[in-house]
Amino acid sequence: MLLRHTTASEIERKALTINPAKTCQPVGAMYAALGIHGCLPHSHGSQGCCSYHRSALTRHFKEPVMASTSSFSEGSSVFGGSSNLVSAIETIFTIYDPDVIAVHTTCLSETIGDDLTQIVSKASEDGKIPEGKRVIYCNTPSYIGTHITGYSNQLASFVRFFSTATPKKKNVVNLVAGWMEPSDMREIKRLASVLETRTIMFPDMSGVLDSPLTGKYKMYPDGGTTIPDMIATGDSKFSIGLGAYCTEDTCVKLESKCKVKFEVIEIPIGLKATDRFITSLSRHANVPVPDSITEERGRLIDFITDNSKYFWRKRVALYGDPDTLIPMVEFLLTLDMKPVYIVTGTAGKHFDEEMQRMLKEKAPEARFKSGERADMFLLHQWIKQEPVDLLMGNTYGKYISRDENLPFVRIGFPVMDRPGNNIFPNVGYIGGMNLANKILESLLNHYDRTCKEEKMELQM
Ligand code: SF4
Numbered sequence: 001m002l003l004r005h006t007t008a009s010e011i012e013r014k015a016l017t018i019n020p021a022k023t024c025q026p027v028g029a030m031y032a033a034l035g036i037h038g039c040l041p042h043s044h045g046s047q048g049c050c051s052y053h054r055s056a057l058t059r060h061f062k063e064p065v066m067a068s069t070s071s072f073s074e075g076s077s078v079f080g081g082s083s084n085l086v087s088a089i090e091t092i093f094t095i096y097d098p099d100v101i102a103v104h105t106t107c108l109s110e111t112i113g114d115d116l117t118q119i120v121s122k123a124s125e126d127g128k129i130p131e132g133k134r135v136i137y138c139n140t141p142s143y144i145g146t147h148i149t150g151y152s153n154q155l156a157s158f159v160r161f162f163s164t165a166t167p168k169k170k171n172v173v174n175l176v177a178g179w180m181e182p183s184d185m186r187e188i189k190r191l192a193s194v195l196e197t198r199t200i201m202f203p204d205m206s207g208v209l210d211s212p213l214t215g216k217y218k219m220y221p222d223g224g225t226t227i228p229d230m231i232a233t234g235d236s237k238f239s240i241g242l243g244a245y246c247t248e249d250t251c252v253k254l255e256s257k258c259k260v261k262f263e264v265i266e267i268p269i270g271l272k273a274t275d276r277f278i279t280s281l282s283r284h285a286n287v288p289v290p291d292s293i294t295e296e297r298g299r300l301i302d303f304i305t306d307n308s309k310y311f312w313r314k315r316v317a318l319y320g321d322p323d324t325l326i327p328m329v330e331f332l333l334t335l336d337m338k339p340v341y342i343v344t345g346t347a348g349k350h351f352d353e354e355m356q357r358m359l360k361e362k363a364p365e366a367r368f369k370s371g372e373r374a375d376m377f378l379l380h381q382w383i384k385q386e387p388v389d390l391l392m393g394n395t396y397g398k399y400i401s402r403d404e405n406l407p408f409v410r411i412g413f414p415v416m417d418r419p420g421n422n423i424f425p426n427v428g429y430i431g432g433m434n435l436a437n438k439i440l441e442s443l444l445n446h447y448d449r450t451c452k453e454e455k456m457e458l459q460m
Contacts, residue, residue, distance in 0.1 A: 002399045006377060008384035018377035019396065021319045022345025023414075025140035027053045028150030028179070029104035030067055035177070035203020036158065037224030038099030040092060041067040044085055044114065044137075045106025046077075060414040061182075061209040061422050066219060068092050068101075072108060080112050082119045089120075089135060090128040096219065099227060103137040104154065110141035134227070136161040146346045147413070148245050148321050151179050155250040158202060162227065163234035165258035172236040173285050174260065175201040176250055178243025178267050178323045179413065180427065182210040182223075187425035188242070188268065191278065194293060197285035200229045200236060210422045234258035238284040242277070243267045243323030244350050267323055268427045269435070270331025271300055277428075296429040303433050304335060307440055310460075314443065317341040318392040319379055320412035322351040322370065328392070328411070329358055335436060337390075338363045341382045347371035376400065390443060407446040409438050 026043055030053050033041035043050035050069035057065040070076070070084040085103070092101055103116060116137040129135055138157040140150040155176065175192065177185055186206040192199045207223020233239075239254055241247030241264035251262035263284070268277035275297070282289050304311075316332055316339045318325060325344055332339045340363060344351055347370050355368040367382055376393075380400050383391075391401050394412040401408035415421050425431035444460060 001403050003380060003403050006380045006384065008381060010381050013373055017372050017375050020345045020375050021343050022146035023056060024142035024147060025145050025150030026104050026106055026142060027056050028147035029138060029140045029154040031057060032151045032154035032203050033102035034208050035205045035224055036100060036230065037226045038220045039102050040096060040098035042088065042101050042103045043067055043069045043106060044081060044103050044109045045070060046072040046108055049106040056414055059416040062419060063209045077108060081109050081114050085119050086123045086126065086128060089123045093130050093133060098220065100134045100136060102154065103135060104140045107142045110139065134161065148179060148346045152246050152249050155247065156253050158230055159250055159253045159257060162230040163254055163258050164231050165234040168235065169237045170235045172198045172200060173281065174233050174236045174239035175199050176239055176241040176247040177201055177203060178246035179321060180267060182206040182422045183425040184427040184431065187428045187431055191428050192281060194290060195281055195287050197281055197287055200233055201225065202230055202233060234260065236260055238262065240265065240280050240284065245323045245346060245348060266327040269327035270432050271334050272330055273327035274428050274432060300429040300432045303436055308336060310440055310443055311335040311337050313338055314389040315340045316390045316392060317379055317383055317388045319343045319376060320393050322346050322348060324412055326351065326354045333358060333362050340366045340388060341379055342368040343374040343379045344370045345372065345374060407442040409442050
C-alpha cells in the first residue's frame with residue numbers, strides 16, 4: 001500500500017495540492033518549440049528548471065530533448081538575467097547554429113521581472129543574432145497556469161513572430177495542433193492527405209520526437225514546421241484549432257493579425273470528435289470525404305459493436321489535460337462506459353461546462369473538478385468512497401492502480417514507464433480502435449487474473 005495514507009473521507013483544503021494532475025508551464029513551452037524545424041528551446045532561468053523540463057520530455061518520448069539555459073547564478077537572481085541571456089544567444093548561435101531560439105521564462109526570471117523584449121532587442125542591436133536567424137520568446141511563469149498554458153503561450157508566440165499576411169489568401173487550411181503525441185500529429189496529417197487537402201500543421205513534433213534510428217545523430221531532426229510554412233500560415237484561408245485550451249488563443253491572434261478565420265474543435269479522439277474533424281476539414285478545404293475514410297469509420301463502429309458487452313456500464317476514473325479529457329469522456333460515453341470521476345489540474349470554465357453537458361444524462365452521478373485542488377489525491381479519495389472498474393491517465397496513476405487493484409490504461413503526459421505513446425496514435429478512427437483495444441485488453445486481462453476459477457473461459 002504505497003498510498004496507505006489516502007483516506008476515503010475528504011477534508012476541505014484551501015491551500016494544499018497533493019499529487020497535482022499537471023506540471024509546470026515551461027515544459028509545455030519547450031515541447032511546443034520542438035515542433036518548429038531547426039528550433040532550440042531556451043530556458044531563461046536556473047539550470048535546475050531546464051534539466052527538469054528536458055528530463056520530463058526525454059523520459060516520456062524516449063528521445064534526447066535538446067534545450068539550453070541562461071544558467072542563473074546567485075548574481076543573476078539578484079541583478080537580473082539580462083547579460084546571461086545576451087551571452088547565451090551569442091554562444092548558442094556560434095556553437096549549436098539553430099535557425100530559431102525560442103526563449104521561455106521560468107518562475108525565477110519572472111519574479112525578478114526580466115523584460116524579454118528589451119533583452120532580445122539589445123542582443124539584436126549588439127549584433128548577437130546572425131543574419132537570417134531568429135529569437136522568439138514567450139512568458140511562462142509557473143506559479144500560474146500549467147504545462148498546457150505554457151504550450152498555448154508558446155504557440156501564440158509563433159503567430160506573433162512568424163505569421164505574415166500578403167494580399168493573396170491561399171487555398172490552405174492551418175491545423176493548429178494542441179498537445180498531442182507525434183504519432184497523433186502524423187495520423188492527422190495522414191487523414192488530411194487522404195482527403196487531398198493542402199494544410200500546414202503547427203507545431204508538428206512528428207519526425208522530431210519519433211525519429212528513426214539511423215546511426216547518425218541530428219541535433220535538429222528532419223521534422224517540425226518549417227519557418228517558410230510558419231510564415232505562410234498568415235496567408236491560409238482558414239485555421240482549425242484542435243483543443244480549445246492549447247489553441248484558441250493562437251487562432252484568435254492569427255485572425256486578428258492576418259484575418260485568417262478559424263474554428264476550434266476537440267482533438268479528434270474517438271468516433272464523434274473524429275467525425276467533427278473530418279467534417280470541418282472537408283468543409284473548409286472544400287473537398288469530399290473519400291470512401292476510404294468512411295470505411296475506416298465503419299471498422300471502428302464494428303469494433304465497438306463487437307465488444308460492447310465488455311465496455312457496457314464499466315465505471316472509469318480519469319485525470320489529465322482538459323483538451324484530452326473532453327473528447328476522451330465523450331468516447332467513453334460512446335462506448336457505453338461510465339466516466340464517473342474526472343480531474344484536471346488545468347483550471348477553466350470550458351472543461352466544467354463540457355463535463356456538465358456530456359455527463360448530465362448518461363452519468364448524472366459523475367463527479368468532476370478542475371484547477372489546483374483537482375489533484376490525484378482527491379481522485380483517489382473518490383475511488384475509495386465508491387470503486388471504479390478502470391483508471392486512465394499518466395504514469396503517476398500506477399500507485400492508485402496498484403493500491404486499489406485496478407486495470408490501468410496509460411494516456412496523457414507523462415507516460416514514463418511504458419513505451420509506444422509517441423508511436424501508436426490515439427486520434428482518428430484508427431486511433432479510436434487502438435484506444436478502445438487498449439481499454440479492452442486492460443479490462444479483460446484483469447478479469448482473467450482475478451475471476452473465480454469456475455468463471456475462467458477460453459472464449460470470453
Ligand atoms: S515550477 Fe518554476 S521553479 Fe519549478 S521547475 Fe517549473 S519553472 Fe522551475
